[in-house]
Amino acid sequence: MAQHKVARSVVVDAPAEKVFDILASPGRHAEFDGSGTVRDAVRGPERLGPGDEFGMDMRMGVPYRMANRVVEFEEGRLIAWRHFGVHRWRFETEPLSDGTCRVTETFDYSAGGPALRFGYMLAGWPARNGRSIEQTLVRLKDLVEGGA
Structure with missing residues (x-):
């Protein structure tokens, strides 16, 4: 895995398109x-595509809103966003x-x-993000395989 990235994977018993x-x-x-920070979508399309913007209600101690933009997109295979x-x-x-x-x-x-990368490391974000990703993938697998 490349430096300054945290990634985890899971195999889901469903077609990639469904996921x-x-x-x-x-x-x-x-x-x-x-x-545990994402609460609800507050604006944007029902289904994301290249360059789409969407807003989320979040909570990390206190509630806040975050605007995001899709910055990578390949239908059925890849989606990435940033704020x-x-x-x-x-x-x-x-x-x-x-x-x-x-x-x-x-x-x-x-x-x-x-400086930003050092700040992330110092604050423990890579390890914290790794744990969150692991939980996200468990929840996603359960959601998809549960027929939702």
């Missing part, structure tokens, strides 16, 4: 968020030969300068 449909629906993000910061949250779906798919979530903070 991607949930990932591309901001109104469903709170259902699988493992960080005002330079880091990205990326989801990739990889179809497997048995009809399942591998889902990889990556928190990518490589675009920030050395």
Whole structure:
């Protein structure tokens, strides 16, 4: 794994398209968020595409709103967004030969300068993001396989 990225993967017993449909629906993000910070989509399209903007109600101690923009998009395979910061949250779906798919979530903070990357490390964000990603993938797998 490249430096300044935190990634985890899980195999989901469903086609990649089904998983991607949930990932591309901001109104469903709170259902699988493992960080405990995502509350609800407050603006934007029902289904995301390249360059789309969407807003989320969040809570990390106190409630706040976050505006995001889709910065990477490949239908059915890749979606990534960022807010005002330079880091990205990326989801990739990889179809497997048995009809399942591998889902990889990556928190990518490589675009920030050395001071920003050092600040993330000092604050413990990579480890914290790793734990959140692991929980997100468990929740996403349960959501998709549960027939939602």
